[in-house]
Amino acid sequence: MSQCPYNPAREGAQMSFQDRMSYVDYLQLDTILSAQTPLSDSHDEMLFIIQHQTSELWMRLALHEMEACRQALSQDRLRPAFKMLSRIARIFEQLNSAWDVLRTMTPSDYQSFRPSLGQSSGFQSAQYRLIEYAVGNRNLAMLGPHAHRPDLMAALEAELAKPSLYDEALRALARMGLPVPQDILTRDLRSPWVEDPRIEAVWCEVYRNPDRWWEAYELAEKLVDFEDYFRRWRFNHVTTVERVIGFRRGTGGTEGVSYLRRMLEVELFPELWRMRSTL
Ligand code: HEM
Numbered sequence: 645m646s647q648c649p650y651n652p653a654r655e656g657a658q659m660s661f662q663d664r665m666s667y668v669d670y671l672q673l674d675t676i677l678s679a680q681t682p683l684s685d686s687h688d689e690m691l692f693i694i695q696h697q698t699s700e701l702w703m704r705l706a707l708h709e710m711e712a713c714r715q716a717l718s719q720d721r722l723r724p725a726f727k728m729l730s731r732i733a734r735i736f737e738q739l740n741s742a743w744d745v746l747r748t749m750t751p752s753d754y755q756s757f758r759p760s761l762g763q764s765s766g767f768q769s770a771q772y773r774l775i776e777y778a779v780g781n782r783n784l785a786m787l788g789p790h791a792h793r794p795d796l797m798a799a800l801e802a803e804l805a806k807p808s809l810y811d812e813a814l815r816a817l818a819r820m821g822l823p824v825p826q827d828i829l830t831r832d833l834r835s836p837w838v839e840d841p842r843i844e845a846v847w848c849e850v851y852r853n854p855d856r857w858w859e860a861y862e863l864a865e866k867l868v869d870f871e872d873y874f875r876r877w878r879f880n881h882v883t884t885v886e887r888v889i890g891f892r893r894g895t896g897g898t899e900g901v902s903y904l905r906r907m908l909e910v911e912l913f914p915e916l917w918r919m920r921s922t923l
């Protein structure tokens with residue numbers, strides 16, 4: 645005899661959503677789940693689309709956290725800032741794990757729909773560029789692909805007008821009493837960070853006397869942790885790209901792998917890495 649399936653309504657599960665907000669309403673799933681429109685008949689294009697859409701959603705959260713983190717730093721609320729930095733690092737860990745799914749796509753799978761991508765490329769991801777700008781990698785040449793979208797351009801320009809995460813960190817160090825030079829605190833925010841031995845000396849002081857500068861020390865390690873995860877993301881990307889398209893030119897027009905390898909050399913917080921040799 646088959647048993648009667650258990651009905652959760654018996655313990656009070658709500659079963660009628662005629663006039664109530666339900667899961668699908670709250671999460672706007674109709675919008676999200678109707679946004680996957682493959683342009684080819686290739687089976688793997690769905691994977692490719694969802695991989696990118698989920699990445700963009702995680703980046704959306706990373707930006708949200710980054711914004712609040714910088715605000716907390718500017719108000720000397722270090723503990724909440726640390727919590728948000730830890731979350732951002734975890735988001736990148738999530739993005740790093742996601743490559744394992746995409747790696748199941750072989751070069752032949754990818755070539756079956758690559759022509760449908762036209763000249764679109766991750767190079768044109770405004771949220772990725774916002775993250776790079778927010779953490780301090782402010783290369784203005786990267787604004788180009790967004791010129792046709794005034795709304796995205798405005799968001800990127802607004803970001804460039806704000807102190808980066810590193811700028812906020814150095815301002816917080818100065819308020820703690822560490823000797824951050826004045827010209828660093830008033831630098832042109834739009835320009836890329838230029839490595840500075842005086843900042844390396846400040847971090848050395850922090851790491852030589854962690855008990856005295858504990859909050860600065862913790863901040864430094866959170867920043868290094870974040871950059872560590874970010875570097876892994878770049879590395880996973882370039883490795884996946886080589887695995888899938890070899891040394892072909894990118895749809896975005898760059899040389900592909902060699903461009904991405906060059907990006908591996910970008911250092912967000914150079915003094916924090918350099919001081920490890922001189923400490
Ligand atoms: C098979 C998978 C992928 C391939 C073959 C690929 C290929 C490439 C290539 C060749 C570039 C250089 C720009 C160009 O000329 O197109 C690039 C840039 C980029 N891709 Fe991908 N990509 C893949 C997956 C992803 C995924 C899953 C993401 C996640 C959002 C992503 C995000 C980016 C970003 C943000 C850039 C710009 C990087 C920078 O400027 O530093 N890509 N990709």
Ligand SMILES: N[C@@H](CC(=O)c1ccccc1NC=O)C(=O)O
Binds near residue numbers: 761765766895
């Ligand atoms: N640049 C890639 C295309 C690509 O990966 C892509 C295309 C459209 C939307 C997102 C993409 N992902 C990352 O660059 C290629 O050259 O095959």
